[in-house]
Amino acid sequence: MTIPANGYPLTAAVSPRVQVAEHTGSTNADLVVAASAEEYPHLSVLLTTDQRSGRGRLDRRWETPPGSALAVSVLLRVGELPLDARGWIPLAAGWAMTEAIRAQLTDQDVALKWPNDVLVGGRKICGILAEATLDFAAVVVGSGINTAMAPEQLPVETATSFAVEGEVCDEDRLMADYLVRLDRALTALIAAGGDAVASGLHADVVGVCGTLGRAVRVSLPDGSVLEGTATGIDAEGRLQVTRAGAADPAAVSAGDIVHLRF
Numbered sequence: 711m712t713i714p715a716n717g718y719p720l721t722a723a724v725s726p727r728v729q730v731a732e733h734t735g736s737t738n739a740d741l742v743v744a745a746s747a748e749e750y751p752h753l754s755v756l757l758t759t760d761q762r763s764g765r766g767r768l769d770r771r772w773e774t775p776p777g778s779a780l781a782v783s784v785l786l787r788v789g790e791l792p793l794d795a796r797g798w799i800p801l802a803a804g805w806a807m808t809e810a811i812r813a814q815l816t817d818q819d820v821a822l823k824w825p826n827d828v829l830v831g832g833r834k835i836c837g838i839l840a841e842a843t844l845d846f847a848a849v850v851v852g853s854g855i856n857t858a859m860a861p862e863q864l865p866v867e868t869a870t871s872f873a874v875e876g877e878v879c880d881e882d883r884l885m886a887d888y889l890v891r892l893d894r895a896l897t898a899l900i901a902a903g904g905d906a907v908a909s910g911l912h913a914d915v916v917g918v919c920g921t922l923g924r925a926v927r928v929s930l931p932d933g934s935v936l937e938g939t940a941t942g943i944d945a946e947g948r949l950q951v952t953r954a955g956a957a958d959p960a961a962v963s964a965g966d967i968v969h970l971r972f
Contacts, residue, residue: 718757720886724893725755725784733760733776737783738841738852745785745843745850752787753893755885761854778859778871780881783852784889786896795904796849797947797963800826800840801915802899803851806891807836808918810884811855815875821920824940824949824967829920832969833870851892857881907945916943925970926951928962936960937970 722728727750734740737756744750761774761781784803788796804826811828812820818830828836836855843850856864856871857879864871872879895911902909916922921940928936928951938953938960949967950959 718882718885720882721755721889724886724889725753726751727754729754729756731756731758731760733762734758735761735763736852737761737781738839738850739763741783741785741850741852742841742843745848750785752785753889754785755782755889757782757885759857774854774856774859774865775863778857778863780855780857780879780884781852782855782885783850784892786849786851786892787847788849788896788900789847790900791896792904793846794946795899795906796842798899798904798906798911799849799851799896800838801906801947802895802911803838803840803853803892804828805911805915805918806888806895807838807853807855809891810887811835812918813887814880814884815872815877818875819920822915822918823969824919824921824943825947830870830875832920833868834866835870835872835875853888855879855884905945906947912943912945912947915947919943921949921967921969927968927970929966929968930962931964936962936965 718728741756758781760776804822808822808828820830823829826838827834838853840849840851858873859871861874898909899911906912924940926940936951938951940949941952941959942950948961948963951962952959
């Protein structure tokens, strides 16, 4: 069931199609299915404040009390973007969301945790998951933003929310700011033939990435663990981690990152 998008006029001014669901299992799953329909153009949005079967990275479940978080998925028609450059889409979304949240939490330390979690004061306020459609002509980027979540509702002690930070989230402004930046980044990336350095996206991501310069532990997909210092992001969007005593950094394309404290 969908309800009118009247409460999101700024978002509707950016997106050609905004649907607000009273509740749903997963906005990403719904939009991946809908992506085959022509009436869902580039930058179509599906959002809800009551997502009941959401999924995060590594197949983790993402469920929140109704009204406490915003789940939003965006359809990106990226057929012109080379396949080998599409790893930059989650990073572009992470940068865009970091800047959108920064615009409201102006007195807080808002940063991107590679590749696409947004942290406030080192605590997670937003997670992002990108999924390609079966024909690879489109990508759906889903975001879960902790908006009105009270301290006792936080899933883990390393999470936070707008409410916990003492702010009321302007969801409409947040979405509009996010969409404008995301679309601009992808348009530039496509124009540059997928070259993130030439498009400026690489510099944008590096500029907001709070992982760089940190000691990190990376749990890799093969079960191994890498520890070292995050020293850079390469031209392919991979995190460069330099181990103690190593001459060259290891390039991480996927993994679960923990910022270490000493």
